Amino acid sequence: MKRIITISREFGSGGRELGRRISELLQIAYYDKEIVEEMAKRTSLSEEYISQVTQQRPVMSFPISIGKSFYLMPDPLMEQHQSIYREQHQIIREMADKSDCVIVGRCGDYILQDLHPLRIFVYADMESKIARCRERGKEDPPLSDKELRQQIKKVEKGRAKYYEFYTGQSWGDKLNYDVCINTSGKSIKELAEVLVKLVK
Amino acid sequence: MKRIITISREFGSGGRELGRRISELLQIAYYDKEIVEEMAKRTSLSEEYISQVTQQRPVMSFPISIGKSFYLMPDPLMEQHQSIYREQHQIIREMADKSDCVIVGRCGDYILQDLHPLRIFVYADMESKIARCRERGKEDPPLSDKELRQQIKKVEKGRAKYYEFYTGQSWGDKLNYDVCINTSGKSIKELAEVLVKLVK
Numbered sequence: 001m002k003r004i005i006t007i008s009r010e011f012g013s014g015g016r017e018l019g020r021r022i023s024e025l026l027q028i029a030y031y032d033k034e035i036v037e038e039m040a041k042r043t044s045l046s047e048e049y050i051s052q053v054t055q056q057r058p059v060m061s062f063p064i065s066i067g068k069s070f071y072l073m074p075d076p077l078m079e080q081h082q083s084i085y086r087e088q089h090q091i092i093r094e095m096a097d098k099s100d101c102v103i104v105g106r107c108g109d110y111i112l113q114d115l116h117p118l119r120i121f122v123y124a125d126m127e128s129k130i131a132r133c134r135e136r137g138k139e140d141p142p143l144s145d146k147e148l149r150q151q152i153k154k155v156e157k158g159r160a161k162y163y164e165f166y167t168g169q170s171w172g173d174k175l176n177y178d179v180c181i182n183t184s185g186k187s188i189k190e191l192a193e194v195l196v197k198l199v200k
Numbered sequence: 201m202k203r204i205i206t207i208s209r210e211f212g213s214g215g216r217e218l219g220r221r222i223s224e225l226l227q228i229a230y231y232d233k234e235i236v237e238e239m240a241k242r243t244s245l246s247e248e249y250i251s252q253v254t255q256q257r258p259v260m261s262f263p264i265s266i267g268k269s270f271y272l273m274p275d276p277l278m279e280q281h282q283s284i285y286r287e288q289h290q291i292i293r294e295m296a297d298k299s300d301c302v303i304v305g306r307c308g309d310y311i312l313q314d315l316h317p318l319r320i321f322v323y324a325d326m327e328s329k330i331a332r333c334r335e336r337g338k339e340d341p342p343l344s345d346k347e348l349r350q351q352i353k354k355v356e357k358g359r360a361k362y363y364e365f366y367t368g369q370s371w372g373d374k375l376n377y378d379v380c381i382n383t384s385g386k387s388i389k390e391l392a393e394v395l396v397k398l399v400k
Binding site: 121123125172174175177178179180181182186191193194195197198 | 321323325372374375377378379380381382386391393394395397398
């Protein structure tokens, strides 16, 4: 049986590091930004644009209402977003078909459900997420705690809406995962060493 | 540092078995019904009555409202429920002070938070919980799936309200636990072997 691990994660919870470490321990492929890179190769779209689109629920560009009626017109933006999702879906399936792997985010748990992946949800308390964002130290200019908290909430809201739109399931609902792990105050390295043991 | 593991669990999820197996693997004490037995020894109340009281939120025996006002009167039933909770709280602290242990249910995660227990929440999908209840095979006469589903929901609702009343926290909310484990279709024995590795 294929060893497929999907990681869903709150922003700043260390999910990406956990996924990378698990892939290293199992010596299997790791797909995260690689998915976006592959999509950019296959389409004429930039990685930045694809990243942005795949982090939030599709929006309609021009809802039209006349009087009390609402007309559904062809919407090029909505169609492009859905076409990006279909492309992403296809790439994730190809990657999982090719070899054992860890897939971070991007509805991997839902797309690959027939392969019975180990579905991990990674979360942490807000303080830990803020601290982890600071460690990454990419913000320029530095953000206040309040600004970081707002950013974390915004990204997570986008992820939740995107996931819910395409899967019909609730992002972060325990029942959609095999294990949910709280990284607050924990060593990601040690957690990875334990979690790999759940992989058959 | 003390090794304390608290298990919160959905009804029929196998949380009790998981707790027992973890205590056996670590060779530490296991407290579940032992807590009720000890309470019955210390009070004049029966184990059945204590079990019943500690599975649901306290209820007022006679809410009094006159016109639009609401008067808080001394309520012997409410006071007895709270006194049972205080006794339980005391016993759990004594047990944890005495030695390393696994404590199942009874707000153990909240009562012992200063000892930094490993807080595990055990859950499963409804089908698995119904199947596990049937395996136990204690229902006489046998219940239909619908009746079992209702029973599971009722017990869980009681646990949630009890927990929320005494802790102010939401039962089953991931943030209150270090790890949440889905036992659907899994071997509890194998899960226990992995989870003990999270204990320092």
